[in-house]
């Protein structure tokens with residue numbers, strides 16, 4: 001179901017948690033709300049869920065104005081970072097909860113729960129209690145519970161926030177597959193740009209209660225609208241005041257590395273002197289950690305293994321760098 005938020009405003013005292021926010025979330029998409037702490041992500045999600053009232057603005061779900069409809073009647077599944085499972089209930093009963101209160105027939109409940117536990121990879125865990133699950137398994141149980149009532153919309157507020165990096169990564173991949181399978185319109189709140197790039201097909205970047213940009217991960221990464229989006233989504237280096245991506249930096253032994261190049265924007269940063277501080281081999285790519293000769297600032301360039309071995313870089317070497325590509329936003 002399409003979700004539209006139109007001109008949403010929410011203030012806490014003088015503070016604008018949402019400042020005239022409008023967003024369309026297409027049916028079946030997995031949209032990430034991404035932004036730093038306090039940017040308004042959870043406030044926007046809670047407004048979509050109906051858990052908080054907006055001061056002004058409208059929320060439409062599939063064209064219906066639900067702005068004043070209670071959360072229970074919005075057909076929404078919700079999962080928070082710290083999911084509160086019913087400790088005294090088994091996994092099966094936790095997942096069945098929403099169906100039971102809707103008084104669905106017993107065999108239907110059992111079939112649905114078994115199917116969902118299969119989908120979330122918890123088949124065989126039916127009779128365990130939440131305390132007997134790992135953190136990642138508990139979050140998957142929470143997702144199964146949210147999906148049990150066939151919500152029109154699934155809202156996830158940092159659902160993997162409390163878990164360690166490896167488990168987060170596994171769950172991200174899993175959520176992506178689940179979403180491809182179930183195709184429920186999903187909105188995920190995260191402050192982790194890697195998570196957003198990894199899992200979402202659309203990302204809305206929030207900053208200070210406003211939406212800076214909405215687009216596909218590739219759009220935001222390659223064609224950011226402004227410096228905030230550029231810096232928030234991916235690493236940047238500052239060369240002569242211009243923001244560039246580390247893989248758009250060329251490293252050479254001599255200053256003439258800029259000559260004879262047809263690459264656009266090459267002149268924007270000019271050629272800078274830098275000192276190699278460390279060379280880190282990351283597999284296919286090599287990260288060259290550098291110190292800007294003019295400003296003393298640290299930055300890094302990401303180059304191929306082939307280029308690195310051709311250059312034969314050592315710590316302490318003096319090199320020259322320049323950008324091969326500068327997004328328009330970096331110059332604005």
Ligand SMILES: Nc1ncnc2c1ncn2[C@@H]1O[C@H](COP(=O)(O)OP(=O)(O)OP(=O)(O)O)[C@@H](O)[C@H]1O
Nearest residue numbers: 012016017035036037038039040041042043044191
């Ligand atoms: N009930 C409240 N009373 C007062 N201020 C609030 C309340 N809820 C949220 N805020 C403020 O509104 C702003 C936005 O909060 P919100 O939770 O939406 O941010 P967020 O982007 O989700 O941040 P985080 O990633 O830290 O959860 C914050 O500055 C927060 O302090």
